[in-house]
Amino acid sequence: MQQLETIKENTLRELTVLYVEDDPLLREELAKFLLRRVKKLYLAENGEAGLELFEKNKPDMVLSDVRMPVMDGLKMSEIIKKKSHNTPVILATAYDDSDLLIKAIDIGVDKFIKKPIKIDILLEDMYRNAKIYFLEKKKHQTDLFLQAILDGITYPNLNNIINFIPYPFYIINASDYSIVYANSSASKDNRWMNMTCHKLTHKSDTPCDSEEHTCPLIEVKKTKSPVVVEHIHYDKDNIPKNYEVHGYPILDDEENVVQMIEFSIDITQRKIAEEKFMRLTISAQDAIVMIDDKGNISFWNNAAERIFGYEQQEVIGKNMHSLIAPEKYYRKFLQGFDKFKATGQGNVVGRTIELTAIRKNGEEFPVELSVSSIQLEGLWHSVGIVRDVTQRKELEKKVEEEMEKRLQSEKKIVENECQATIGLAITQIIHGAKNILNSLKGGKHIVDIALNNNNIDLIREGWDVTQTGISRMEQLTHGLLDLSRFNKLNLQPASLNTLADEIIHAFHDMEEDTEAKVVAETAVNLPEISFDYKAIHTAVMNLVSNAIAACQEKEYKGGEKGRVLIRTFHDENYAVMDIEDNGCGISEDEIDKIFALFYSTKFSKGNGLGLPITKKIIEEHNGKLEVLSEVNRGTTFRLKFPVRI
Amino acid sequence: MSKRVLIVDDEESSRKYLSFVLTENGYEVLFAENGLEGIDKAVKEKPDLIVLDVMMPKKSGIGALQELKRTDGLEDTPVIMLSEIQAFIKKAREEIDSDETMDKITGLLQNVDSRAEKFLLRFRQYRKALLNEREGLIDKFRRGEKVGVPVLPDLFMDKPIDAEDFIQAVKELIGTD
Numbered sequence: 001m002q003q004l005e006t007i008k009e010n011t012l013r014e015l016t017v018l019y020v021e022d023d024p025l026l027r028e029e030l031a032k033f034l035l036r037r038v039k040k041l042y043l044a045e046n047g048e049a050g051l052e053l054f055e056k057n058k059p060d061m062v063l064s065d066v067r068m069p070v071m072d073g074l075k076m077s078e079i080i081k082k083k084s085h086n087t088p089v090i091l092a093t094a095y096d097d098s099d100l101l102i103k104a105i106d107i108g109v110d111k112f113i114k115k116p117i118k119i120d121i122l123l124e125d126m127y128r129n130a131k132i133y134f135l136e137k138k139k140h141q142t143d144l145f146l147q148a149i150l151d152g153i154t155y156p157n158l159n160n161i162i163n164f165i166p167y168p169f170y171i172i173n174a175s176d177y178s179i180v181y182a183n184s185s186a187s188k189d190n191r192w193m194n195m196t197c198h199k200l201t202h203k204s205d206t207p208c209d210s211e212e213h214t215c216p217l218i219e220v221k222k223t224k225s226p227v228v229v230e231h232i233h234y235d236k237d238n239i240p241k242n243y244e245v246h247g248y249p250i251l252d253d254e255e256n257v258v259q260m261i262e263f264s265i266d267i268t269q270r271k272i273a274e275e276k277f278m279r280l281t282i283s284a285q286d287a288i289v290m291i292d293d294k295g296n297i298s299f300w301n302n303a304a305e306r307i308f309g310y311e312q313q314e315v316i317g318k319n320m321h322s323l324i325a326p327e328k329y330y331r332k333f334l335q336g337f338d339k340f341k342a343t344g345q346g347n348v349v350g351r352t353i354e355l356t357a358i359r360k361n362g363e364e365f366p367v368e369l370s371v372s373s374i375q376l377e378g379l380w381h382s383v384g385i386v387r388d389v390t391q392r393k394e395l396e397k398k399v400e401e402e403m404e405k406r407l408q409s410e411k412k413i414v415e416n417e418c419q420a421t422i423g424l425a426i427t428q429i430i431h432g433a434k435n436i437l438n439s440l441k442g443g444k445h446i447v448d449i450a451l452n453n454n455n456i457d458l459i460r461e462g463w464d465v466t467q468t469g470i471s472r473m474e475q476l477t478h479g480l481l482d483l484s485r486f487n488k489l490n491l492q493p494a495s496l497n498t499l500a501d502e503i504i505h506a507f508h509d510m511e512e513d514t515e516a517k518v519v520a521e522t523a524v525n526l527p528e529i530s531f532d533y534k535a536i537h538t539a540v541m542n543l544v545s546n547a548i549a550a551c552q553e554k555e556y557k558g559g560e561k562g563r564v565l566i567r568t569f570h571d572e573n574y575a576v577m578d579i580e581d582n583g584c585g586i587s588e589d590e591i592d593k594i595f596a597l598f599y600s601t602k603f604s605k606g607n608g609l610g611l612p613i614t615k616k617i618i619e620e621h622n623g624k625l626e627v628l629s630e631v632n633r634g635t636t637f638r639l640k641f642p643v644r645i
Numbered sequence: 646m647s648k649r650v651l652i653v654d655d656e657e658s659s660r661k662y663l664s665f666v667l668t669e670n671g672y673e674v675l676f677a678e679n680g681l682e683g684i685d686k687a688v689k690e691k692p693d694l695i696v697l698d699v700m701m702p703k704k705s706g707i708g709a710l711q712e713l714k715r716t717d718g719l720e721d722t723p724v725i726m727l728s729e730i731q732a733f734i735k736k737a738r739e740e741i742d743s744d745e746t747m748d749k750i751t752g753l754l755q756n757v758d759s760r761a762e763k764f765l766l767r768f769r770q771y772r773k774a775l776l777n778e779r780e781g782l783i784d785k786f787r788r789g790e791k792v793g794v795p796v797l798p799d800l801f802m803d804k805p806i807d808a809e810d811f812i813q814a815v816k817e818l819i820g821t822d
Contacts, residue, residue, distance in 0.1 A: 437805035442662025445808045468658035553702060
């Protein structure tokens with residue numbers, strides 16, 4: 001705003017103004033204000049006096065009252081407008097008189113303002129009219145200048161000006177192609193003297209007549225109006241360059257072309273750019289399609305020919321949408337197109353979108369389109385870069401299908417594994433149950449016969465067999481229950497040492513039977529931890545039972561005996577319990593399987609539930625269960641419980 | 646002299662039960678707690694019938710069977726396997742590496758439909774003939790060429806065992822006296 005105000009003020013400061021007003025008070029008041037803002041101010045008290053001042057000083061602008069003695073403002077304006085049509089006239093009037101208005105328009109009054117005059121409105125109007133006035137004045141001067149050239153009048157300094165303009169400039173005789181004038185950009189050292197235009201610019205003894213080089217003079221003579229052609233001219237340094245050659249006819253009174261003004265603009269750079277552009281568009285893998293403001297195709301590169309199947313000459317000037325776009329996009333396109341024509345903006349401009357297009361053979365295919373806009377001669381064109389993504393889409397689809405397939409097969413594998421696990425579980429449970437049932441059935445059979453024979457000893461024997469079955473049934477049921485247990489742990493602070501002592505006590509009586517000694521080595525500094533005593537008891541008992549079984553499996557030599565050691569110690573953040581045996585050990589093949597459900601190496605004595613249950617219990621305590629084993633040397637199970645500090 | 650039956654089973658209650666049934670019916674009973682012990686006893690004692698459990702420590706019923714049937718003087722000793730056929734195949738698949746042998750075992754066991762055939766399977770010569778016929782190798786057999794014979798028990802009996810079925814099977818296989 002600041003800037004605009006400055007421009008306005010500066011424009012007004014260039015202005016000389018005639019102000020005519022019969023009321024002295026009003027006149028002085030406004031004059032005082034205007035004096036500070038314009039270049040020069042002339043004051044008159046009526047039309048006649050105003051006219052006199054106008055003749056004498058030729059002001060740029062006239063500001064006048066209408067109703068005045070001697071000569072009114074309208075009459076004065078009429079005379080001024082006749083003499084100098086371009087001088088802006090602003091009339092101030094207190095009346096809303098339509099007759100007056102019509103007459104004023106006829107005369108050519110530029111602006112009315114209402115009395116009492118509002119200063120800011122007046123200044124705005126003055127500025128606007130001054131702007132137009134100055135522009136026209138400049139234009140008039142240019143016209144005069146051009147007229148002077150065309151008339152062949154030597155304008156002051158014109159020769160100099162033309163000589164030093166950077167464009168080659170010639171005047172050529174229409175009859176014999178001889179050069180009448182050439183400036184320094186066209187030819188050095190007046191070499192042009194006594195030369196024809198074709199000799200100077202083409203080094204040719206005959207006028208141009210090829211299709212690439214049509215002679216502008218012949219054209220001008222034919223059409224009697226200006227022409228533009230492109231030529232390769234030798235410049236003043238004898239270097240061939242691309243020029244855009246403008247030819248203007250100079251006509252005599254009978255409208256015959258007598259001479260031609262020619263000036264050339266070096267378009268070498270433009271040509272290089274064009275060449276580059278052409279090469280780019282030709283070599284481009286993507287179709288480049290330009291449409292004009294009517295939606296017709298104005299550019300079509302090689303890739304477009306290849307992708308869409310239309311030759312360039314088939315499509316130029318044709319409506320792009322009806323040719324290559326599916327109908328479904330047409331409505332949206334129309335909605336946005338008016339806005340685009342006006343502003344060069346649109347929903348798709350500057351973005352990359354995915355849609356489909358249609359080839360010549362009718363095939364619809366996926367494309368990626370990016371649109372940009374360019375303004376050419378005031379009209380908005382759009383340039384679309386179209387990439388055929390058929391292959392990519394197919395690839396994407398294939399990848400997707402492959403992924404889906406893999407996902408499905410993985411799902412199936414997981415399902416199968418799940419079913420296999422369930423199947424195994426059921427098989428194992430049935431196997432366990434069958435053995436138990438076998439004991440029960442055997443017990444029953446023996447007891448039946450004993451009862452028939454009244455044989456008490458036999459009943460005892462049968463009852464023994466039955467009890468074995470019952471206790472194994474209990475084991476299996478407990479095991480399954482432990483495994484599927486979801487109840488919360490009953491956490492109490494206690495020492496693993498207490499547990500170790502209790503367990504070795506339990507095995508104390510059995511030592512003779514089991515052929516394996518169970519001993520404990522407990523650390524005095526072992527911190528107490530919180531754990532579910534019953535659950536951990538079960539877990540450790542499972543491990544100790546396994547250890548004893550491992551000892552039974554081994555044939556000891558040289559006085560060595562089976563031994564199970566329960567050792568506790570404190571290891572940084574853990575309270576640790578090792579259950580170590582010197583039994584048969586576990587082979588590498590088996591060590592991965594031992595935690596699997598229903599996997600048992602103890603056959604009839606194991607149900608394959610012990611280690612899975614143990615592992616579950618330890619993990620519920622946020623502990624770790626580790627195993628280290630060597631065949632025929634022994635196995636160590638390590639339980640690590642975090643100590644909360 | 647009464648016929649002798651060797652019971653190879655790691656489970657004590659099972660041994661007690663079967664020995665009770667056998668002694669009740671006038672058979673003499675020998676025991677072994679695992680496959681290794683079973684083979685030792687069988688070689689030493691030459692029993693008339695061997696009853697084998699499948700799942701046993703040290704040597705399973707499958708392994709014991711393979712060895713027994715390859716031992717001189719024990720080839721034709723009948724064996725009752727305490728297992729269901731499918732469980733036996735599954736366990737055998739874990740222990741026998743040879744695909745060829747496994748194919749033969751499953752081929753023989755899965756296609757046994759009639760009771761007669763099931764019963765006849767216990768005879769080694771018949772088994773051989775059956776196998777060779779199925780493979781179209783009768784000629785070879787006639788020429789007396791050695792053909793690998795898959796090791797199969799004479800009878801499968803699944804636990805829990807019915808005392809009467811068991812004693813009937815034993816009688817069928819080795820008679821009473």
